[in-house]
Amino acid sequence: MPIGYYFALSAMMFCIGLAGVLVRRNAIVLFMCVELMLNAVNLTLAGGSRLWGGADGQVFVFFVIVVAAAEVVVGLALIVNIFFRRGTLDVDAPRLLKG
Amino acid sequence: MHTLVLATQATEGAEHASNAFLETTSGAIGLAWLIPILPLLGFVLVLVTAKSLRERAAFIAITMSTLSFVLAVAVFFQVSSEPGTHVRPMVDFINAGPLQVSWDLLIDQLTAVMLLVVTGVGTLVHVYSLGYMHGDARYERFFAYLNLFLFSMLVLVLGSSFLMLFVGWELVGLSSYLLIGFWFENPEYAAAAKKAFITNRVGDVSFMVAMFLIFSTFGTLDFFTADHSGVLELAGGLNSTTALAIGLLLMGGAAAKSAQIPLYVWLPDAMAGPTPVSALIHAATMVTAGVYLTARSSSILVMNLDVLTVVAWIGVLTALMAALIAIRQNDIKKILAYSTVSQLGYMFVGIGTGGFSEGVFHLVTHAFFKGLLFLAAGSVMHAMANKTDAWKMGGLRKVMPLTFWTSAIAWLAISGVPPFAGFFSKDQILTTAYEHGFTAVWALGVLTAVLTAFYMSRWFFLIFLGEARYGDDVHPHESPTSMTAPLMVLGVLSLAGGAVLNFTHHGPFYRWLEPVVAGTGDVAFAAHGPLGEPALIGISIVAAVVGIGLAYALYGPHRDLSQGAMSEPIRGPLAELMERKFFVDEAYEAVFVTFGGWVSERLAVFDKRVIDGAVNGAGGITSLGARVTRRAQTGLLRGYLGGVVAGTVVLVAVLLVQVR
Numbered sequence: 001m002p003i004g005y006y007f008a009l010s011a012m013m014f015c016i017g018l019a020g021v022l023v024r025r026n027a028i029v030l031f032m033c034v035e036l037m038l039n040a041v042n043l044t045l046a047g048g049s050r051l052w053g054g055a056d057g058q059v060f061v062f063f064v065i066v067v068a069a070a071e072v073v074v075g076l077a078l079i080v081n082i083f084f085r086r087g088t089l090d091v092d093a094p095r096l097l098k099g
Numbered sequence: 100m101h102t103l104v105l106a107t108q109a110t111e112g113a114e115h116a117s118n119a120f121l122e123t124t125s126g127a128i129g130l131a132w133l134i135p136i137l138p139l140l141g142f143v144l145v146l147v148t149a150k151s152l153r154e155r156a157a158f159i160a161i162t163m164s165t166l167s168f169v170l171a172v173a174v175f176f177q178v179s180s181e182p183g184t185h186v187r188p189m190v191d192f193i194n195a196g197p198l199q200v201s202w203d204l205l206i207d208q209l210t211a212v213m214l215l216v217v218t219g220v221g222t223l224v225h226v227y228s229l230g231y232m233h234g235d236a237r238y239e240r241f242f243a244y245l246n247l248f249l250f251s252m253l254v255l256v257l258g259s260s261f262l263m264l265f266v267g268w269e270l271v272g273l274s275s276y277l278l279i280g281f282w283f284e285n286p287e288y289a290a291a292a293k294k295a296f297i298t299n300r301v302g303d304v305s306f307m308v309a310m311f312l313i314f315s316t317f318g319t320l321d322f323f324t325a326d327h328s329g330v331l332e333l334a335g336g337l338n339s340t341t342a343l344a345i346g347l348l349l350m351g352g353a354a355a356k357s358a359q360i361p362l363y364v365w366l367p368d369a370m371a372g373p374t375p376v377s378a379l380i381h382a383a384t385m386v387t388a389g390v391y392l393t394a395r396s397s398s399i400l401v402m403n404l405d406v407l408t409v410v411a412w413i414g415v416l417t418a419l420m421a422a423l424i425a426i427r428q429n430d431i432k433k434i435l436a437y438s439t440v441s442q443l444g445y446m447f448v449g450i451g452t453g454g455f456s457e458g459v460f461h462l463v464t465h466a467f468f469k470g471l472l473f474l475a476a477g478s479v480m481h482a483m484a485n486k487t488d489a490w491k492m493g494g495l496r497k498v499m500p501l502t503f504w505t506s507a508i509a510w511l512a513i514s515g516v517p518p519f520a521g522f523f524s525k526d527q528i529l530t531t532a533y534e535h536g537f538t539a540v541w542a543l544g545v546l547t548a549v550l551t552a553f554y555m556s557r558w559f560f561l562i563f564l565g566e567a568r569y570g571d572d573v574h575p576h577e578s579p580t581s582m583t584a585p586l587m588v589l590g591v592l593s594l595a596g597g598a599v600l601n602f603t604h605h606g607p608f609y610r611w612l613e614p615v616v617a618g619t620g621d622v623a624f625a626a627h628g629p630l631g632e633p634a635l636i637g638i639s640i641v642a643a644v645v646g647i648g649l650a651y652a653l654y655g656p657h658r659d660l661s662q663g664a665m666s667e668p669i670r671g672p673l674a675e676l677m678e679r680k681f682f683v684d685e686a687y688e689a690v691f692v693t694f695g696g697w698v699s700e701r702l703a704v705f706d707k708r709v710i711d712g713a714v715n716g717a718g719g720i721t722s723l724g725a726r727v728t729r730r731a732q733t734g735l736l737r738g739y740l741g742g743v744v745a746g747t748v749v750l751v752a753v754l755l756v757q758v759r
Contacts, residue, residue, distance in 0.1 A: 022741055091736045098734025 006047035013040035027079050027089040031072075038068050118207055118614040120323055123185040127173035131187050131204050134170050134214065135253035137163040141246035149239035160242035161225045164249055168218035175211045182208065182614065184323050186259055205259035205322055209615040212459065213256040213391055216466045217384050221249045223585035224379040227474050230581035231375055231481060241281060241373065248274035252384050256391060261310050261320040261330065264392065268306065268356065271385045272299045278380060279372040288371035298365040302355020306392075309348035316341055322395070334398040334617075342399060346406030349396055350413070357389030358440045359447060360417045364684060367436040374477030377432060382439050382473050383466035390446045390462050397455045398617035407622070411451025411532065415543045418444025420681065422550035426557070427678040429664055430487045431476050434558050438513065439469055441551060445528055448544055453624065454531030455616035456609050460601055461524035463608075467596050468512035468521055471589035475506040478582055479562060482575035489558065490663040494567035498575045501583045503563050505590035510559040512593040514552035515643040520597030526639040527604050533635055536625030545642050552646025560654040568663060604632065 013036055020033030042061045049057030083089055123129065141163030145156045152159075178185065185206040193200040225245055232241050251274050255267025280292030313330055314320055316337070323329040337345070353359070358366035369381050380386070393400065393410065400406050418441045425437035442465050449458030480487060482499055496503045512519035515526065525548060533541040569575070577583065601608035630638075653668045660666045667674075676682075 018744060022737055022744065025737075095734035097732060097736075097739075 003047055003051050006043060006050075010040045010043040010047065013037070013043065025090050025092050027082065027091055030091060031075055031079065035068065035072075038064055118182065118184040120325055120327070121181070121183040121185050122325065123181075123187055123206075127170060127177045128185050128187050128204075128206050130170060131174050131206055131257070132189055134167050134174070134218070135250050135257060137167050137170075138246040138249035138253065142243050142250060145239055145243040145246065149243070152239075154233075154238050156239040157225075157229060157242045160246045161222070161229070163246055164218065164222045164225045167249065167253070168215075168222045171211075171214040171218045174206060175215055178206060178208060178211045186323065186325075192263070200260065200262055200320070202263055203259040204257045206257070207615050208611050209391075209394065209459065210256055212463060212612070214253070216387075216463055217249065217252050217256060220383040220466050220470045220589075221245070221252075221379060223470070223588055224375045224383075224474070227378075227477070227582050227585040228373075228375040230579040231477055232373060235373075237281070241278075244274060244277050244281070245375075245379070248278065248380060248385070252388070255388055259322055261313060261322070264395075265303075265306060265310065268352075268388060268392075269303065271380075271388060272296060272303070272356075275299075275369070275380050275385055278376040279369045281372055281376065285371070291365075291368040291371035295365040295369050298362050299355045302352045302362055305348050305355070306352025309345050309352060312341070312345050312348065316345075331396070331398050334396075334402060337399065337402045339403045342402035343406055346396075346400050346403055347409060349392060349399070350406070350410050353389030353392050353447075354413065355389070356392075357386050357443045357447070358417075359389070359413050359443065360420065363417060363421065363440050364687060366440055367433055367680075370430075370432040370436045374432065374473060374480060377436070378470045378473030378477070381436070382469040386439065386443055387446070387462045387466070390443065390450065390458055393447070393450045394455045394459050394616060397450070400450070401453065401617045401619055401622050404622055404624070407451050407453060408537075409451070411448050411537055411540050414444045414447025414449075414451055415540045415547070416444070417441070418448065418547045419543050419550070422547045422554060423677050424680050425554040426550065427667075427669065427674055429489050431479065431489050431492075431558060431562060432473075432487055434489070434554060435469070435472050435476055438472075438551070438555065439465075441547065442469065442513070444547075445525060445544065448532055448537075448540060449528040452528075452532040452535045452537045452540065453619035453622060454528055454535075456612035457524065457527045457531050459612060459616075460608050461521075461528055463600065464512070464520035464524040464593070464597050467589055467592040468509040468519075471505060471509040471586060471593050472513065474582070474586055474589065475502050475509065478502045478578040478586065481578050481582065483569065484573050486569070486573065488664075489561040490660070490667075491569050492562045492567075493565045493569070493660065494563070495575055496563045499577045501577060501586060505583075505586040506559060506563065508590045508593050510555050512597075513555050514647055515548055515639055516552075516647070517640060518594075518598050520593050520595070522639070522643070523597035523601055526636055527601065529639060530604060530632060530635045533630065534627050534632075535619070535622075536627045538628055545638055548639060548642040549646040549649075552643045553650045556647045556650030557654050560650060560656070561660070564656040565658070565660060568661060 017033045017035075017037035017040060020036065021030055024030055024033065042064050045057040045060045045064070047057075049055065049061075079089065086093065138160075141160045144159050144163075148159065149156050187204040187206060189202045189204060191199070192202045225242070228241065228245065232238050235241065248271065251267055251270030253267070254270060255264055258264035258267055276292050276296040279295050280289050283289045283292070310320060317328075317330050317333055319328065319330060321329045322331045324332070334342075355362040355365075366381060366386065370377055372381070400410070421437045421440035421444060425434050425441065428434045428437060442461070446458045446461050446465070449455070449461055476487075478499065479492070479495060479502060482495070482502075483492065486492075508519065512521035515522045517523075529541055529544045529548070532544060600606070654660065658666075658668075679685075
């Protein structure tokens with residue numbers, strides 16, 4: 001199977017994730033979309049590793065997975081707290097940064 | 100500049116007696132720091148204990164002042180036995196890297212003289228005030244202020260650099276303000292205090308600029324230093340332009356403090372203060388600070404003959420103008436005030452004609468007889484229920500014999516009658532002026548001497564001789580001992596002080612100051628006229644006798660003066676002009692207050708419109724910009740994210756295009 005298929009899939013996943021982040025309002029869904037983008041990157045790294053025959057890309061993948069795990073812990077804790085505080089997970093609702 | 104200055108230093112002091120630099124911490128000079136500190140301590144103690152001790156707090160002030168005087172005498176004897184420029188190191192004042200200013204005490208022959216005058220007359224005035232201020236609501240505070248003044252004046256004369264002299268200079272300005280405005284309930288008195296303070300500030304600016312110039316020229320403000328790099332030691336290397344600038348600026352400072360044209364206007368008004376203050380500050384000590392400054396800086400002044408000439412002319416014109424005004428004043432304190440301005444003018448004639456020690460000599464004798472005159476005037480006011488109109492007095496000779504006799508001594512002294520103190524000092528100033536080629540200055544000085552004898556005789560005759568012209572409501576009486584004792588001490592000094600100190604022109608006092616003041620051997624004075632010293636002395640005596648004789652003819656006891664001011668024999672437009680003080684106050688009022696106020700108002704409009712407009716405009720533009728651009732901050736998280744994505748896409752696109 002040509003390596004280009006992996007990259008095409010990865011690009012599609014990244015764009016789907018990005019679109020989700022941009023258009024969805026629910027914080028949990030946003031979070032899932034971010035994870036999708038991270039894994040699209042992981043796929044690219046693994047594919048690249050295969051293409052060049054080196055292990056660097058795969059090492060990076062593990063790093064990303066570890067960091068993503070940590071991020072999930074912090075992110076979910078934040079989301080839970082925001083929900084308790086505001087009673088909603090709509091990211092447009094607070095608008096505290098409105099000038 | 101430094102190399103130039105150092106090169107000339109070796110050629111100095113060939114024939115002129117000069118002082119060695121000594122760092123002294125032993126003997127009386129070692130304790131000299133107590134001389135200013137004791138009155139400062141007295142000031143604090145009197146203020147703290149005023150509530151509990153009431154009028155007894157005054158004795159703290161008197162004790163401190165007396166102790167200072169005793170120490171000053173001891174210092175005088177040490178300087179006498181070990182002549183030289185003694186520097187007593189004290190404390191660091193400013194310690195900032197290369198800039199080191201320390202508050203050291205400079206004690207030489209000139210300082211010793213000033214110390215004796217300041218603490219001596221100061222102590223007498225303290226004692227006198229015991230009786231004079233009795234019953235005043237702020238009695239203790241008055242003594243506290245007197246001590247503060249003594250401290251300030253002592254800082255001034257003991258300062259070892261222009262900067263420390265300036266610190267004292269400002270402190271005496273403050274004390275003077277506090278004491279002139281001592282009875283501040285009267286708005287006129289409060290205004291007089293402000294006038295004195297503000298006029299002095301004008302001179303202070305001049306003095307400060309002089310210091311800046313000195314510092315930029317010499318890199319130091321110290322008078323003398325151990326390695327002979329002090330300002331006064333290097334002054335011989337000044338070029339004449341710098342000497343002209345520094346000299347005139349210093350004179351500008353001195354003119355304010357010592358009430359010379361054009362800044363003399365504050366002194367007559369300063370008579371608003373209690374009479375002991377007039378005696379202490381506005382006759383004997385503070386106003387002589389300018390004379391002290393110029394005498395101290397004599398080695399700068401001699402570097403340019405133009406400076407000396409300007410100083411001499413300012414002096415003699417001030418002397419003449421003030422004497423003319425004094426002739427037609429009726430307030431006994433005002434007459435003395437203008438007389439002080441006039442006598443200070445003589446001192447500057449001395450300084451300006453190169454007679455530095457003669458100027459300081461007149462300072463000393465003037466402190467005796469003018470201090471005495473003011474204290475006598477206070478004694479008269481005490482007797483006359485604080486009335487000061489000379490026309491409503493007369494015949495006080497019988498009632499107040501001690502005041503009469505001591506006043507008589509002071510009157511003869513200031514008139515220049517031998518052998519009283521004023522004769523020697525005034526005659527020696529005039530002789531110096533003549534011998535150094537200032538013939539016109541000398542002639543005006545002699546004319547002023549006639550006028551001085553005239554107006555002082557008028558003062559004396561109107562108060563003490565003739566028939567009593569006061570009403571039945573006044574019951575004059577001799578003052579208490581605390582007031583007459585200082586009168587008698589000053590009377591003895593006014594009688595004998597001149598002859599003892601400097602009987603001949605180059606007598607003990609002259610030789611005493613010779614190492615301190617600059618020699619005038621290198622100054623190119625004009626050739627002098629044919630008169631010798633005996634003829635000059637004769638002219639001085641004749642001037643005094645003529646003045647007294649004229650006054651006797653017009654105001655003597657044989658004249659009928661019962662009509663009061665209506666019987667004033669000198670009339671006419673010129674007399675009117677003299678009585679109105681040549682309208683100088685009115686002119687200053689018009690120029691500086693009215694016109695200055697008009698200009699200030701215009702400037703205030705400019706400030707409001709243009710300066711404030713620019714500042715507010717800058718703020719306005721910023722806030723307008725913010726009002727427009729704040730709309731970009733929607734607060735929508737996805738909006739920001741969209742921005743980030745769009746930015747990234749653009750950046751990547753640019754990169755791709757460039758790579759290709």
